[in-house]
Amino acid sequence: MKSSVITFPGSNCDRDMDVALKKFGFKNKMVWHADAELPKSDLVVLPGGFSYGDYLRCGSMASKSKIMQSVINFANSGGMVMGICNGFQILVETGLVPGVLLRNKYLEFICKNVFVKINDKKNKYFKNVNNEVLELHIAHNEGNYFCTQDQLKQIEDNNQIAINYCDENGKIEDQFNPNGSIKNIAGIFNKEKNVLGMMPHPERMIDTSLSGEDGSLFFKNLINNLK
């Protein structure tokens, strides 16, 4: 399986994602934002970080960079595109997934482990994951997902919510919502479910010495689903 990780100026989880993808069997390539062509890929990842310093709006300038036109074309033709954290912010700026990401409710950067409940498994990202709940890690300042009521209705009608913040038993309640996201949304798909944007970082949970191993579960499953 071939993957590509895009490096924007200010990306800082690009290496971590490269390490994780390779660990679970992807042949990964790092792609520079100013390139025009995307290498042949089964998966494209927009990594976390502070692309363009998060100036203007998080993800806004990166969404207009040269490589993104190829990424958008790739996504529109059904290619798998995953945006993590700042990558998610870039995805909402391109319009590939609906909604926006506001500043966290308590106006503070937050770095900690969270539990998320998988809302939909009829997609290549979460199909065959045995667990209902994953323990992942978040580290962001602008992860407060928001959309209009009409958008929310569409999202729910199409079952586009990927994961919701919850407790270890999968209970989705306000007290387990770290950033004020509407409906505890932690990740969301496009209509066709080939594009996934999420705030948690699975690449930081890939060995027992780190924060946990549910990231491994996610990547192992992902590569199997793509085969």
Place this chain on the structure above:
Amino acid sequence: MIVNEQVAIDHGLKKDEYAKICEQLKRTPNITELGIFSAMWNEHCSYKSSRLHLKKLPTKGKKVIQGPGENAGVIDIEDNDAIVFKIESHNHPSFIEPYQGAATGVGGIMRDVFTMGARPIANLNSIHFGSPQHKKTKNLLRGVVHGIGGYGNCMGVPTIAGQTSFDSSYNGNILVNAMTLGLVKKDKIFYSRAAGLNKPVIYVGSKTGRDGIHGASMASASFDEKIEEKKPTVQVGDPFTEKLLLEACLELMTGNSIIAIQDMGAAGLTSSSIEMASKGNLGIEINLNKVPCREAKMTPYEIMLSESQERMLIVLENGKEEQAKKIFDKWNLDFAIIGKTTKTKKIELYYDKEKVADIPVNILVENSPMYDRKWKKAKLPKKNKIKKEDIKQLKIIDVLKKILANPNVCSKEWIWQQYDHTVMGDTIQKPGGDAGVVRVHGTDKAVAASVDSSAVYCWAHPLTGGKQVVCESFRNLISVGAKPIAITNCLNFGSPENEENMGEFVECVQGIGEASDYLKFPVVSGNVSFYNQTKDQGIKPTPSIGGVGLIKDYKNMITMEFKEVNNLVLVIGKTEGHIDQSLFARTILDEKNGPPPEVNLFNEKNNGETLLKLIANNLIKSAHDVSLGGIITAVAKMCIKGKKGINIKKPKFLINEIEYLFAEDQGRYIIEINKKDFKNVADILNKNAVHFDELGTISENELYINDKTKVTIDELSTTDKSWLKKYMSK
């Protein structure tokens, strides 16, 4: 502008210093030159009051690759890997403008590290605020934490450990000390020594603006009521540019084009160019019209004294200019050839084809003032007579809860959750433990780091306090299973012109020196921050020690949380019952006098090394050093983190229970072992003549003392975690 003595005094120079300048130049300096002198000769850059004493610190060792004098210290961690590290203060700017002050402190220290070719892999910080009741404290704390996070998070470098304290002596002078560790291959370290003639001098990074002019001079003076006017001297950070600068510099460093490189930190272009010239015994000629400027019509004076951030100065090999420029173009950074090295041994500046400065480098550096300031030796205070009857009436659990809720002991989760501590995917011990630990990427090795200070002990008796801080750093590293290698120090003191403050400095440094020499824990880098005072009110002497150690196999790392019910808990090291200057005495008995706990370096070393032996034999399940709040506080923290309880049985001690549990004697650790290993552990401890007490057994979820007093761990945990969150949400 005509330069005279008054102008020199307005620049922070003393009368005799100005006379010395005129005498050595054999003429009156012009305003640009005077600015350069004031920048180079202020306390912050010249170390004029501290140099004499810093020379006495032990700086050598088998593992030391580079000691003080470079951008940062470098130590050997084997297999051609080295760690570059340093701590630095950004106190004055952080008080004036907490967000930018703290942010640029973090940015500056990271630049010091990647200037040497190392990729930063961990950040730490030591931050000290006034009394929680003081009107400024909350906003300063919030601003500093946001600033540290804002910069470090954007750079993608994990902040893995730190220390926060509150004390009314910081009401008018907070402390912000930032530390960075970087990883480099031993044969790819870059230095700041220029070499060769007619080599191009290159400016890279951000453009130069009018921000931060005289920042270093500001940091070399006391505060008065007009500090708010100093806001423009605080630099403004741009972590995004620094991230680009980091990547561009590391990319350039993969080739062989750099001869010398130096970041523009305090005193900007002035100190960076002069240091490179001085170390290389060369001259440097700069055409100031070539310096990329953010604003039009900046004068030579402003260009030379600007402390705009995210800039570097490089001496390049001839013919490598194009190749280097390409890299900086790729990262959208300025790149300008602004001068060359010369044989004149002078710093020569041109602007609009006119020579605007012409100063022999040696006058600025070697001949800079050095003072043997008067200082007063501190007496060891007399011991307090604490009435045993008063103590006996206290309820242990009540006291414990008060201590856990104390601002200096309680959980700092509110702070470190705002720092990205997991980016780079190698953080294996997060903040909240004894030391932060990161793996050396792609290897089995891990590096542990901690930052410590004990202002109260240093204030009570500087010599003992200086020793104690080094020992505490040593213990924190050992508690996670790391072999301590070296330290960096950030020496925060009041005015060197005050004999008592100067005495505190001299004796703390002596204490640091004695302990680091004995423990073979040399000082490889550091910085001095004097004049931490508002009017006549100075801070408590606060040396911060950043320690670094190595864990050869990261799987053998130790953490502090209790692991398993029925395991035994021992106290390593002898408890004499030293209560004076303990948190217990100061907050519960309201007794602020008396000597700090004595430091016995032999025991410190022996206890620590023996614990490392136990760890190497896989006999230790968890460990934690005993510090503020004594044994019971240490044990409570281990219970809280491990969500386990403990049955404490009164050991056969001679002193009373309260003294035993709350005393702050040094050289002690709490360890958890499996019952079946007890004989083995006891043998090793006895063989090495290490005193130990059997303290108790791990249980489900309550802390019991002698089967009669108890409290649930949930309750302790809530007490521990609530104070700071409540304080910040009010």
